Amino acid sequence: MAFKAPTPTPKGLWRRTPPAIFPPVLGLLGLALAWRRGEGEFALPTGLSDMFIGAITLLALFAVLTYVVKFARRPAVVLEDLRILPGRAGLAAGVLSLYLLAAAIGPLAPSEARPILLLGLGIHLLFNIAVIWTFAKGPAEQRRVNPVWHLTFTGWIVGAMVAQSLGLPQLGKVLFVVALVAGVAIWAASARQFQRESVPAPLRPLLAIHLSPAALFGTVAAGMGAANLAQAFAIISAVLLAVMVVKARWLLESGFSPMWGALTFPVAATANCWLAVGGVWRLPGALMLIAATLLIIPIAAKILKLWAKGQLAVKTNAAIA
Template identity: 55%
Template sequence: MAFHPPKPVPPGLWRRTPPAVFPSILGLFGLGLAWRRGSLLLDWPSVIGEIVLGAVTGLFAFAMLAYVVKLARRPAVLAEDLTILPGRAGLAAQCLSVYLAAAALWPYVPGVARAVLYAGLLWHGVVVVVMIARFVRGPKEQRRVTPVWHLSFVGFIVAALAAQPMRLAELAEVIFVTTFFLALVIWGASLEQFRREGVPAPLRPLLAIHLSPAALFGLVALGFDLKSLAMGFAGFSAAILILLVIRVRWLTASGFTPFWGAFTFPLAATASLWLALGGIWAVPGVIALAATSAIVPLIGWRVLRLWARGQLATITNAAVA
């Protein structure tokens, strides 16, 4: 992560809104959707998940407004945020949060939800194009493969998850096939890179992002009624999660940082997959949901508190509009 001397922030509201707030919001969306799935499997009150989703949608709308105001003041700030790793992770999570907002809204306002999904695809495309342009023009070190590439490039799979109940099967199929091959490339490149170089302690929490595609592909496969394939992804996600749990002290060796937001959504997505499958995955799903319910709000609260105190932008070197 590259840090530069802090720039003076001119007067004006939300000139330095940090993208690093969005990974935790994404995790909170995942928690609400996991509770929604849990209520279907276990006959629990559905109101729990809906309350969580309603609150998170409001929080996301506020955070999105704050970033839009920053972007409107100086559009070039998008490229500057994408130059640094916390900004890339945050903006990718922002795009994925748009898709999950569409999924949360679908049962209540289908027309609005569909519009939000398409808006998310358009915005995600813009972010990816600008990011690639920065990679091409920037130093070679910036093009190093990181788990954040899953959020940026494979993250379109979240749009497929939102599109399935909207009966946009063709769109979901194209996204599923394309992102699956991208995920294979990123998993392979990351494994080879890890074997050669290792991972600095501050960046280790980002390794949890590798869990997300496994869970998301399983959920989308289940949406296509490909239960055997979904079971395979469930097993793969379980193997990754077990490895992460075994190495948790190593992953968190540098202490709490905003990068801990990377733990939130992968865990929530895994809980959703296991709960959606049910059967032999029901008990692991309930355990994962309980862990998600404890971990995600705690990390989200700590990150949001940093934002409220004005510290998050400084810690993550967010660009100034």
């Protein structure tokens, strides 16, 4: 059988923007917001976190722009990206990044941040519909529960956290309940599946995503004044993180890949959670913030380097517009 050469990317700017760029962008946004909280908690020099947030916001806006251009060339390309796991994970992270962009500018321009939050909610709803449609039309293997489902269906908790920060507590409570139902269902299904099946080494970094909902539920519960619930989720996040650390060699057995982007946002969310809960979690939160910084920035830099070299789209099989 003759070898078939890969289809070359047609000429034109950003025709093959890889969705895999969004998980590290989401992680960097989460880290920047965690540093904003840490700056207030520990009386650090003011303005440093805003400089960091400003730089990451520009990066996030550029990443969004490149995918919007790809989408504008051929809207159906989104459905093609959704057929593969890196595409679904990346696009889900891109949607959640919109929420964090609203949170980033919230303290400076709340009237401009709220429309971004609402835009994120609308796009998130459409994204959920598109994913469900893809599952219905695609092979059964696509419908297997995996940690990326948290980004898609439990990701409303990110909107809840941002709604709180923008002075919309009732919206935050509604989104919290929706996300909690989805999150518990996905955790339960994942636990049953994990007992029956082993996870291939290249996909194991995605397991870190299970940490994100616990941390985010704790952050939102703290914002609602539900201290006991916040403490419970802080403990759950600590247990999940401890398991990740103990199993780090197994988790990362296949070596560095763009899938490592899935490690970034969970650790940033955990640092933010522990700082938000406060009390006995204050010092662990500070240490976690430092550890998250040392982990997220190198991973994000390596993935950004792959993107700049044009290798990220090939490695993650991104669709071509």
